[in-house]
Amino acid sequence: MSSPIDLVLARLEPFRLRQAGRDRWRACCPAHGGSNPSALSVGVGAEDLVLLRCWHGCEVEQVAHALGLELSDLFPAKPPQFHTSGKPARRRLLSAGQALDLLDGEMTLAVVCASDMAAGRPLDESTRARLLQAAARVSMLKDEAHA
Ligand SMILES: [Zn+2]
Incomplete structure (x- = not known):
């Protein structure tokens, strides 16, 4: 099973995705559809959580949905609790x-x-x-x- 960041990066590929540092990427924001390739910051947070930040003000949920993902896809799979x-x-x-x-x-x-x-x-x-x-x-x- 791949980690959440791999999934997100694969979906962001068509949005002029580029690496901006260790565990950091920039891309066009799929949610508001602008052509600014720096509009969306992507990072990896604690416990492999995927961080998405649109500098245009889109909500994380909107960005995830635009990629065909749910918010839960940004979190690593946890072993099932009771x-x-x-x-x-x-x-x-x-x-x-x-x-x-x-x-x-x-x-x-x-x-x-x-x-x-x-x-x-x-x-x-x-x-x-x-x-x-x-x-x-x-x-x-x-x-x-x-x-
Ligand atoms: Zn946006």
Whole structure:
């Protein structure tokens, strides 16, 4: 998989792209369509994030869209975090309420397992695996809260 900057540079190729230094480029801005080959500054920021700056005032999103890209294409792919409601959770984007909901769900599972065991019913393989997953999720929640 290529990094975000490779993708952006490939798309900017027709816009008189030229290198302006280490990890820095200039090009015509694809969003407002001017012919000034210095209108758009391109750089690489922390964690390989692609930086786009149109000196004419176009929003980063407009520039990305003009290249057929989404804002998310400017960010390097991150390993998947744990999921809530089908959407990938971003760091620090989980509200305290969401975190507690998740914790509540995992606790309920643990309580059900505990009462099964107390009643003399051993946990089957998949329930045990699910319980381990619950522990891992709670641990990730903790990391998330401390991030
Ligand atoms: Zn522009």
